[in-house]
Amino acid sequence: MPRLKQFLVVTDLDATLLDSTYSWAAAEPALRQLRAQGVPVVLNSSKTLAEMEALATALDLNSPIVAENGGLVALPRGNGHMPGCLLDDSLAYSIDIRGLPRQTLLQAAHALRVGEGYRFKGFADWSTAELAELTGLSAKQAEASGNRLATEPILWEDTEVNRLHFAKALARQGIRMLRGGHFWHLMGDADKADGVQAVRAFYEAKAPETAWQVLALGDSANDTAMLEAADIAVVIPHAEGPRIDPKGVRVVHAPYPASAGWNAAILSILEAPGEPDTRGAL
Numbered sequence: 534m535p536r537l538k539q540f541l542v543v544t545d546l547d548a549t550l551l552d553s554t555y556s557w558a559a560a561e562p563a564l565r566q567l568r569a570q571g572v573p574v575v576l577n578s579s580k581t582l583a584e585m586e587a588l589a590t591a592l593d594l595n596s597p598i599v600a601e602n603g604g605l606v607a608l609p610r611g612n613g614h615m616p617g618c619l620l621d622d623s624l625a626y627s628i629d630i631r632g633l634p635r636q637t638l639l640q641a642a643h644a645l646r647v648g649e650g651y652r653f654k655g656f657a658d659w660s661t662a663e664l665a666e667l668t669g670l671s672a673k674q675a676e677a678s679g680n681r682l683a684t685e686p687i688l689w690e691d692t693e694v695n696r697l698h699f700a701k702a703l704a705r706q707g708i709r710m711l712r713g714g715h716f717w718h719l720m721g722d723a724d725k726a727d728g729v730q731a732v733r734a735f736y737e738a739k740a741p742e743t744a745w746q747v748l749a750l751g752d753s754a755n756d757t758a759m760l761e762a763a764d765i766a767v768v769i770p771h772a773e774g775p776r777i778d779p780k781g782v783r784v785v786h787a788p789y790p791a792s793a794g795w796n797a798a799i800l801s802i803l804e805a806p807g808e809p810d811t812r813g814a815l
């Protein structure tokens with residue numbers, strides 16, 4: 534008897550599910566279809582859990598959330614347990630830190646700042662008001678962005694030579710220093726592909742009789758590993774064309790940028806002959 538096949542959607546947010554106004558309206562038809570077929574949708578972004586929670590609620594999702602670039606996987610309470618979960622009663626989610634806890638990052642970075650005199654400042658050094666001013670976010674958004682569990686953004690105020698020494702000292706402790714837009718990001722070695730593995734394992738444990746097919750969608754360089762860890766990779770283009778070229782998986786190129794492309798690609802995959810039947814159809 535063939536195993537029941539079922540899609541599992543894992544998606545990036547900015548410029549993938551969300552357009553530049555932070556709207557997913559153009560993706561509503563596909564989201565409705567996924568909901569009707571019982572296909573889980575997992576959000577996988579560099580944003581914090583606090584930033585992603587409201588969106589997950591608005592989308593009526595009850596699936597895990599991969600936040601902070603794969604640094605953590607959060608499971609809504611009442612949806613079972615993941616192995617290795619750290620339970621925090623103050624949160625609506627069970628949190629599994631996949632990279633390094635922020636406290637570990639801060640201790641290492643601050644010890645180097647005190648010991649070697651490196652000059653930098655990070656989110657942990659600023660109040661919410663200061664953070665809002667530095668990032669241009671509203672106070673509420675700044676609070677959600679500052680609520681980090683597995684990454685620490687910093688502004689480097691020292692020389693490039695010293696930055697390289699600092700990065701090397703952190704690397705010896707398993708900490709990476711990655712360039713973001715405005716900030717450098719300190720984090721462990723988890724990435725968005727770890728998030729795919731974690732949620733695949735979660736659904737395989739939950740429904741072992743199902744042959745899960747991960748369909749991942751993303752638009753930029755930090756999505757490539759996530760797409761390559763999927764069964765079907767959907768590349769969402771920008772106005773000038775696609776920015777990434779994942780290898781080793783079936784690749785589908787969405788016809789439009791952002792939410793409109795997300796919608797068209799999902800609907801075409803769901804409707805293609807030979808794709809996994811909807812739950813209960815076999």
Ligand SMILES: [Mg+2]
Nearest residue numbers: 545547548752
């Ligand atoms: Mg993106």
